[in-house]
Amino acid sequence: MSSKKTLFDKVWDSHVVEHIENGPDVLFIDRHLVHEVTSPVAFLGLKNRGIKVLHPEKTFATADHNTPTINQHLPVEDPLSANQLKALEENSAAYGISYWGLGHEKNGIVHVVGPEYGITQPGATIVCGDSHTSTHGAFGAIAFGIGTSEVEMVLATQCIMQTKPKSMRINVEGSLNRGVTPKDVALYIISQLTTSGATGYFVEYAGQVFRDMTMEGRMTVCNLSIEMGARGGMIAPDDKTFEYVKGREFSPKGAALDKAMAYWETLYTDEGSQFDKEITFDASNIEPMITFGTNPGMGIGISNDIPNANAVEGGAATYQKSLQYMNFNEGESMMGKPIDFVFLGSCTNGRIEDFRAFTSIVKGRKKAANVTAWLVPGSHQVEAAIKKEGLLDILNEAGFELREPGCSACLAMNDDKVPAGKYAVSTSNRNFEGRQGPGSRTLLASPLVAAAAAVTGKVTDPRELMEAV
Ligand SMILES: CC(C)[C@H](C(=O)O)[C@@H](O)C(=O)O
Numbered sequence: 001m002s003s004k005k006t007l008f009d010k011v012w013d014s015h016v017v018e019h020i021e022n023g024p025d026v027l028f029i030d031r032h033l034v035h036e037v038t039s040p041v042a043f044l045g046l047k048n049r050g051i052k053v054l055h056p057e058k059t060f061a062t063a064d065h066n067t068p069t070i071n072q073h074l075p076v077e078d079p080l081s082a083n084q085l086k087a088l089e090e091n092s093a094a095y096g097i098s099y100w101g102l103g104h105e106k107n108g109i110v111h112v113v114g115p116e117y118g119i120t121q122p123g124a125t126i127v128c129g130d131s132h133t134s135t136h137g138a139f140g141a142i143a144f145g146i147g148t149s150e151v152e153m154v155l156a157t158q159c160i161m162q163t164k165p166k167s168m169r170i171n172v173e174g175s176l177n178r179g180v181t182p183k184d185v186a187l188y189i190i191s192q193l194t195t196s197g198a199t200g201y202f203v204e205y206a207g208q209v210f211r212d213m214t215m216e217g218r219m220t221v222c223n224l225s226i227e228m229g230a231r232g233g234m235i236a237p238d239d240k241t242f243e244y245v246k247g248r249e250f251s252p253k254g255a256a257l258d259k260a261m262a263y264w265e266t267l268y269t270d271e272g273s274q275f276d277k278e279i280t281f282d283a284s285n286i287e288p289m290i291t292f293g294t295n296p297g298m299g300i301g302i303s304n305d306i307p308n309a310n311a312v313e314g315g316a317a318t319y320q321k322s323l324q325y326m327n328f329n330e331g332e333s334m335m336g337k338p339i340d341f342v343f344l345g346s347c348t349n350g351r352i353e354d355f356r357a358f359t360s361i362v363k364g365r366k367k368a369a370n371v372t373a374w375l376v377p378g379s380h381q382v383e384a385a386i387k388k389e390g391l392l393d394i395l396n397e398a399g400f401e402l403r404e405p406g407c408s409a410c411l412a413m414n415d416d417k418v419p420a421g422k423y424a425v426s427t428s429n430r431n432f433e434g435r436q437g438p439g440s441r442t443l444l445a446s447p448l449v450a451a452a453a454a455v456t457g458k459v460t461d462p463r464e465l466m467e468a469v
């Protein structure tokens, strides 16, 4: 057997507690993130069995899905949401877990606050009862979503049983065109691979484009790994990663940092390592993307036309049904289509860089009268940065308001719902039927495309509104 190891293998192998012959591996979990949706039944299981959380200090809870994004200082009105939040608060207190509830200064979307507070670290194993846990792979961690019964298992044992996934490397070489963001890179890859193209694989992203990307951008890309079916995605840590992590509240300090760095610096794929599958894309082929259908793979470059059903792999009938739901036709251009809502936020694009990008377009312009815009920071830290950098003034001047942190319109579990039949240009990650509210229609795009739509009231190429460089 070759001694060359991939980044994934290095992290995985160093966390195997026990290898079960012809079965799964038992993996040690360094960090367990918890939110209100997938944890109540897991805690109930512990209670019924009379057992404790083995490592409360490695477990962190935040409220995000069921939280309103206005008036967070008032009691939550929706009884279901209020119950979920109360359960998480009580369970956290009972088991000695840090809980960042509504109004807490560290509150925010679980995948936004983990990195912000240095909980997310290179070479760690990180799980959460949430599919977009893949986000944390941006730091060179093995991070993946788990189900509620597994949440219970990790709470009780700090371990999980997992069959090792197959390995895939996706290279994107060259540099990105003007107006093309990490979100576009991810939507492009999914459009090429389809939503099942990486099923059964754990992906490593490599190549110039990812080396050049900021940590925020890398998080956006890794976040969307799950939408092409992958178990997760990761990027080898580099100086940018180390600089980001150092000095944060829960990151190692002093001698512990030296020890951690010695490990972190070994985290790259050895030259000559073999992947089960390897794909390379050319960055120059990517333009700002937009989706036109009801899965994240149904995306096109914004200047292209909606493909004809006969040009699409797998079931013309499903494809046509999807277009029918969206009330779009084959061969049409997306450009100029009127829209009703714009959502800037989520664990995909709710970070400071996303607000900078959005603001760069709306600056000196006005929100279109026909558009309802929800601008939702991923956390209080993002919210504070928006204010500190003066972005809020520019946004207000252009007719936009800022809401309070949470998952918001990413999914219809709180008050921010897009009404039936309405179109939303959304920076989130899923455009399934009803995802943003029953009957709602979602167009996934980058913060730049969202901003262009917000000021023109229709699907617009952001490059037309960007300053020439
Ligand atoms: C509610 C939760 C289980 C879900 C997930 O796992 O992803 C949600 O975060 C989502 O984005 O659909």
Ligand code: SF4
Binding pocket: 064, 065, 109, 110, 111, 130, 132, 346, 347, 348, 406, 407, 410, 411, 428, 429
């Ligand atoms: S922002 Fe959206 S994708 Fe992310 S955790 Fe919340 S609901 Fe899931």
